[in-house]
Amino acid sequence: MSDKSEMNNTAAQSGEEPIIRVSHLKEYFPINTGFIRTKPLKAVDDISFSIREGETLGLVGESGCGKTTAGRTILHLYKPTEGDVFYRGKPIRTKQDITEFRKHATMVFQDPYSSLDPRMTVADIIGEPLDIHHMYGSKQERRDKILELMDRVGLNSEHAARYAHEFSGGQRQRVGIARALAVDPDFVVCDEPVSALDVSIQAQVINMFDELQDQMHLTYLFIAHDLLVVRHISDRIAVMYLGRMVELADADEIYDRPLHPYTKALMSAVPVPDPKVARANQRVQLKGEIPSPLNAPSGCPFHTRCPYAADVCRESMPAFEEVEKGRFVACHRVKEVN
Amino acid sequence: MALLEVKDLHTSFFTDAGEVKAVNGVTFQLDRGKVLGIVGESGSGKSVTAYSIMQILAGAGKIVSGSIVLDGMELVGADEKVMKHVRGNKVSIIFQDPMTSLNPTYTIGKQLMEAIMLHTKRNRKEAWDRAVEMLKLVNVNEPEKRMKQYPHEFSGGMRQRVMIAMALACEPDILIADEPTTALDVTIQAGILELMKDIQKQIGMAIIMITHDLGVVAQLCDEVIVMYAGGICEQGTADEIFYNPRHEYTKGLMRSIPTTSNAGRKLEPISGTPIDLLNMPEGCPFAPRCDQAMNICIHRKAEKKVINSEHYAACWMNEKPN
Numbered sequence: 001m002s003d004k005s006e007m008n009n010t011a012a013q014s015g016e017e018p019i020i021r022v023s024h025l026k027e028y029f030p031i032n033t034g035f036i037r038t039k040p041l042k043a044v045d046d047i048s049f050s051i052r053e054g055e056t057l058g059l060v061g062e063s064g065c066g067k068t069t070a071g072r073t074i075l076h077l078y079k080p081t082e083g084d085v086f087y088r089g090k091p092i093r094t095k096q097d098i099t100e101f102r103k104h105a106t107m108v109f110q111d112p113y114s115s116l117d118p119r120m121t122v123a124d125i126i127g128e129p130l131d132i133h134h135m136y137g138s139k140q141e142r143r144d145k146i147l148e149l150m151d152r153v154g155l156n157s158e159h160a161a162r163y164a165h166e167f168s169g170g171q172r173q174r175v176g177i178a179r180a181l182a183v184d185p186d187f188v189v190c191d192e193p194v195s196a197l198d199v200s201i202q203a204q205v206i207n208m209f210d211e212l213q214d215q216m217h218l219t220y221l222f223i224a225h226d227l228l229v230v231r232h233i234s235d236r237i238a239v240m241y242l243g244r245m246v247e248l249a250d251a252d253e254i255y256d257r258p259l260h261p262y263t264k265a266l267m268s269a270v271p272v273p274d275p276k277v278a279r280a281n282q283r284v285q286l287k288g289e290i291p292s293p294l295n296a297p298s299g300c301p302f303h304t305r306c307p308y309a310a311d312v313c314r315e316s317m318p319a320f321e322e323v324e325k326g327r328f329v330a331c332h333r334v335k336e337v338n
Numbered sequence: 339m340a341l342l343e344v345k346d347l348h349t350s351f352f353t354d355a356g357e358v359k360a361v362n363g364v365t366f367q368l369d370r371g372k373v374l375g376i377v378g379e380s381g382s383g384k385s386v387t388a389y390s391i392m393q394i395l396a397g398a399g400k401i402v403s404g405s406i407v408l409d410g411m412e413l414v415g416a417d418e419k420v421m422k423h424v425r426g427n428k429v430s431i432i433f434q435d436p437m438t439s440l441n442p443t444y445t446i447g448k449q450l451m452e453a454i455m456l457h458t459k460r461n462r463k464e465a466w467d468r469a470v471e472m473l474k475l476v477n478v479n480e481p482e483k484r485m486k487q488y489p490h491e492f493s494g495g496m497r498q499r500v501m502i503a504m505a506l507a508c509e510p511d512i513l514i515a516d517e518p519t520t521a522l523d524v525t526i527q528a529g530i531l532e533l534m535k536d537i538q539k540q541i542g543m544a545i546i547m548i549t550h551d552l553g554v555v556a557q558l559c560d561e562v563i564v565m566y567a568g569g570i571c572e573q574g575t576a577d578e579i580f581y582n583p584r585h586e587y588t589k590g591l592m593r594s595i596p597t598t599s600n601a602g603r604k605l606e607p608i609s610g611t612p613i614d615l616l617n618m619p620e621g622c623p624f625a626p627r628c629d630q631a632m633n634i635c636i637h638r639k640a641e642k643k644v645i646n647s648e649h650y651a652a653c654w655m656n657e658k659p660n
C-alpha cells in the first residue's frame with residue numbers, strides 16, 4: 001500500500017496524463033411514462049474524475065446511485081449520452097476507438113454464476129477475448145496463453161476442459177478474472193467482484209487482486225457497496241449519490257474524516273466487526289429514503305435528507321470542487337458543516 | 339430455566355446423492371431477552387438450525403435426532419397442531435428477502451391483519467388497530483395510509499420493517515432473523531439493526547440473529563455461536579469471541595475480514611474451499627483447511643471445552659500444553 005501511494009504521488013507531481021480521464025460523463029436512460037412519451041432516467045449525471053496509472057479507485061454508494069452504470073459507461077458498454085472518456089489522453093468516440101480501447105480496458109462482473117456461459121468450457125471462456133482481438137498466431141500459442149492465465153489466478157490447468165457449473169463461486173470468479181486479464185489490459189473495472197463470495201473466499205480473491213495489480217501493473221476501478229472491503233483495496237475512494245459524485249478523497253481520509261454530509265452518514269452506518277467500536281459509534285441518522293432518480297430533487301440531490309440543508313441547497317446544484325489538495329466535495333456548506 | 343434448549347440436534351437432507359448432514363450435533367441454550375448471533379458461511383448449517391426449531395424444513399429435510407425444548411415443551415416429534423401454535427405465537431421468523439416474503443396481490447394491511455387474526459382472538463377492527471400499532475412501532479410513517487398500500491409501493495427497508503411488524507404482532511418469545519439485512523444498503527441496514535435493538539429492549543423478546551456478517555454480529559449480539567460444516571466451533575459472549583477467539587476457524591475468520599485496524603495490511607485468508615457435506619472427514623471438519631492441524635485433528639473430533647464460564651470451543655489447540 002505505502003509503495004503504491006508513493007507511486008501515485010510521483011505520478012501526480014510529474015503531471016503525467018492519467019490513464020483514464022472522465023469528463024462531464026452523462027448516461028440517461030429513456031423511461032416510458034405513457035403512450036410514446038419518455039422521460040430520462042439520469043443514472044449518471046455529469047461526473048468528472050481521473051484515475052492515475054497503477055492506482056485503485058474505489059467507487060461506492062447505495063443501490064441505484066449509478067456506480068455500476070458509471071463503470072459500464074466508462075468502458076462504453078453503454079453509449080454515453082454526453083461527455084467524454086479519455087484513455088491516456090485520447091478521447092474514445094468512434095467504433096474503432098472503442099475496439100482498440102477494449103484491448104486495454106476490461107471488466108470483472110459481480111455474479112460469477114450468470115456472467116459465465118454454461119455451454120462453454122473454461123478454456124473457451126478465457127480464450128474468447130483472445131479470439132475476438134486475434135491475439136495469437138497458432139492454436140498452441142492460444143492454449144499456452146490460457147494455461148498461463150489460469151495459473152495466474154490460481155486455477156488448476158487440469159480444469160481447462162471443465163464447464164462453469166463444476167466450479168464453486170470463488171473459482172468461478174477466478175475464471176471471470178482470468179477472462180478479464182486475457183487481453184493483457186492495463187485498466188480493469190471490477191463491479192462488485194467479491195460481494196457474492198463467502199468471507200474466507202472473499203479474502204483470497206481480494207489478495208489476488210492485490211497481487212495481480214503488482215505483477216501486471218493494473219489500474220482498477222473497484223465498484224462495491226461493502227465499504228470495509230473498498231477501503232482495504234483502494235488508494236482513493238469516490239462516493240456517488242443519485243447519479244452524481246459527492247466526494248472523492250484518499251481512502252483513509254474519507255473514512256477518518258468524511259467532509260460531505262452524505263459520506264458522514266454512510267461511514268457511520270458501516271457495521272464494524274468490533275463490538276467495542278460498535279457500542280461507541282455515534283450514527284449520523286438520515287431522514288427519509290433515497291428519492292427516485294426519475295424525480296431527482298432540485299438543487300443538491302441530497303438536500304431532502306441532509307441534516308444541514310439550507311435554502312441555497314434547494315435552489316442550486318453545488319459544484320464538485322477541490323476543497324483541499326486532492327480532495328473533491330460537492331457541497332455548498334462544506335465549510336460550515338465541518 | 340433457559341427459554342430455549344437445543345440438545346445434540348441432527349438435521350439431515352436425504353438427497354439422491356446421499357444424506358447431507360446439514361446440522362450435526364448442535365447444542366445451545368437461549369435465555370429470555372438475549373440476542374444470540376449464529377455466524378457461519380454458506381452451508382454451515384446456521385439457517386437449517388433455525389428452520390429445525392420452527393420445523394419449516396424443505397421436503398427432503400428431517401430432524402434425525404436430538405431435542406428442542408421451548409419453555410419446557412419438547413418440539414421434536416410434536417404434532418403439526420402444536421407447531422402451528424408455536425409458530426407466530428412463540429417463535430417468529432423473518433427472512434432475507436422481504437419482497438418474496440410478502441404477497442404482491444394483497445395490501446400490507448390485509449397481510450398484517452391475517453397474521454394477527456390467525457394467531458390471536460382479535461376481530462377485524464381490533465386486528466386493524468393492532469396492525470396500525472405495530473407499524474408505528476417499527477417507525478413506518480402514516481401507518482393508516484400505508485395499510486392500504488401494496489408491497490411494491492414499499493422500499494426494501496420499509497418491507498423489512500413490515501415483516502418485523504408482522505413477526506412481532508403476536509408477541510413471540512423468540513424472533514429468528516435469517517440474514518434480515520443482507521439485501522439492504524448500509525444506511526438502511528443500520529436503521530433496521532437499530533430498530534431491532536430498540537424493540538428488543540422495549541418488548542424483551544429474545545432474538546436469534548443468523549448472519550454471515552461479523553459486523554452485524556458486533557452491532558447487535560450479546561452471545562455468538564460460530565458454525566462450520568453443521569457443527570458449533572465456538573460459543574461465547576460477543577466480547578469473548580471477538581477479542582479472545584479460541585477456535586482456529588474463528589481466528590481465521592477474524593483475520594480474513596477487512597476491519598478499521600488492519601487497513602493497508604494484507605488479509606490472511608483461510609486456505610482451501612468449504613467442505614463437501616456429502617463427504618465429511620472423520621476428525622475435525624475444519625482440519626483440511628487449518629494451518630495448525632495436528633495428527634489428532636484429522637482422526638478425532640474435538641469435544642466442547644470450557645474456556646471460561648462464558649466461553650466454549652471445540653478445538654484441539656486448546657488442549658495443547660503451552
